[in-house]
Amino acid sequence: MLPAGQSVERAASGSKSQFQPGHKIPIQHLTKPGLEADMADPKPVIDQISTEDGGYQLYKAAGKLAGKRAIITGGDSGIGRATAVLFAMEGASSLIVHLPEEETDAKETKKKVEECGSQCHCLAVDLxxxxxxxxxxxxxxxxxxxxxILVNNAAFQHMLNDISExxxxxxxxxxxxxxxxxFYLSKYSLPHMQQGSTIINCASVNPYIGRGDLLDYTSTKGAIVAFTRALSNQQIKNGIRVNCVCPGPIWTPLIPSTMQTAAMEQFHAVPIGRPGQPSEVATCFVFLASQDSSYISGQCLHPNGGVMVNG
Ligand SMILES: NC(=O)c1ccc[n+]([C@@H]2O[C@H](COP(=O)([O-])OP(=O)(O)OC[C@H]3O[C@@H](n4cnc5c(N)ncnc54)[C@H](O)[C@@H]3O)[C@@H](O)[C@H]2O)c1
Known part of the structure; x- marks a missing residue:
């Protein structure tokens, strides 16, 4: 394992520039579940953080998860991949879970985690x-x-405009x-957890805004928010915190593999004016997994580009 902070020196500041306000994502349609390897440029940003001047710099690690062991579902790509890599930069090892057809992406995530000096195991199963x-x-x-640490992150979505379809x-x-x-992964993990362990669930901005073209998906994401709150109230007596991350529009394989063209054209339409990057969500997972969030449980973080939400 590399000493904390070494990964900061691994690369100088990136030369890429952040999506600018008004930036439209490339219109591309991939077969589900969609591979990050097949995404058009610009590729999702994994280990770099946006700078004030619209560029990137490498995420600065500080040993916040040294020695921790994490399960990350959907860890092969997108938000899950960025989370696995930032966790590794902070000193955590991981088991990433993915669908069998996503092995190419899983191998790339494993390589990136191992470059940070952490272990990464992969398991291809249908959850x-x-x-x-x-x-x-x-x-x-x-x-x-x-x-x-258990990160429940895997998801399926398929857009349809009306309940009749x-x-x-x-x-x-x-x-x-x-x-x-x-539910299953939380139930089966908890007997192996101890005081200080954390469960972090990935929901979405959609249950807060009631997105009509994702009726089923939006309903499951509302269930995740409620599940987070109830499980937190149940498990906090054991010193186990349960929290939730609710992303807005983030540039990942989920988008070109599931979104219709019109929705992709509006993907930047949030107050900040641009799509988000997986690394900008992964920082929330790091915060909630680490002792930096020791007084936070049953809560949702909203990396959603500035959309106001209640609850
Ligand atoms: N990208 C966005 O704009 C956005 C917005 C809000 C919420 N989210 C949430 O972020 C999370 C991660 O998605 P992402 O955007 O990084 O996309 P992604 O396609 O990179 O990740 C989704 C992952 O889910 C996994 N998965 C799907 N069905 C599975 C199954 N049956 N068994 C095992 N694994 C399965 C796949 O491995 C896939 O990698 C999801 O919960 C998604 O709902 C994404």
Whole structure:
């Protein structure tokens, strides 16, 4: 493992520039689940943080997660990948869980984590099956030696404009992917956790704004917020904090693989005026996983480009 802070020196300030206000993402349609390797330029930003002048600098680590062991579902790409890499820069090892068809992306994340001096194990399973959720926990205990952090991040979405088009199978698939594994993985992880462990769930801005073209997805994300609050109230007596991150529009494979053209053209339409990058969400996961957030539980963070939300 590298000493804390070494990763800061790994690369000089990036030469790329941040999405500027009004920046439209490339219109591209990928087959689900979508690979980050196939995304058009500009590629998602993983380990760099936006500077005041619209550029990037490498994330500055400070050993905040030294020795911690994390499970990150959907850790192969997008927000999950950025979280695995920032966790590694902070000293944590991880087990990343992904779908079998995303192995190319998973290998790249593993490489990036290992470059930071941390372990990264990969497990290709479909989390809709309860027995696969059990396998995730068994694999984490075996390969990492325990579990300190559970990041429930995997999700499925498919845009449809009207409830008449949304068939019952899709409704069930979305709930089977987006909320049921959060329950299974939390239930099976908790016996391996101890005081100071954390569970962090990924929801979305959508339950706060009631997005109509993602009725099923938005409903599962509302369930995640409620699940976070209830599980926090239940587990805080054991010293285990449970929190939630609710991203707005973030440039990840989920977007070109699931969004219609018109929605992609409006992807920058938030008060900050540009899409967000995975690294800008991963910093929230680092904060909630570390002792920096020791007095915060049952709460949601909103890296959403400045959209006002209640609750
Ligand atoms: N990108 C955005 O604009 C945005 C906005 C709000 C919320 N989010 C949330 O962020 C989280 C991460 O998404 P992302 O944008 O980084 O996209 P992503 O496509 O990179 O990640 C989604 C991941 O979910 C995993 N997944 C999907 N179905 C699965 C299944 N059945 N079994 C196992 N794994 C499965 C895949 O491995 C995939 O990598 C999701 O919860 C998503 O809802 C994203």
């Amino acid at each position: 809709r099956k309860r027995e696969n959720c059990k396998k995730v926990i068994e694999t984490a205990v075996k390969t990492l030696g325990g579990i300190d 949304l068939d019952e199978e899709q409704w069930l698939r979305t709930f089977d992917t987006n909320i049921h594994p959060f």
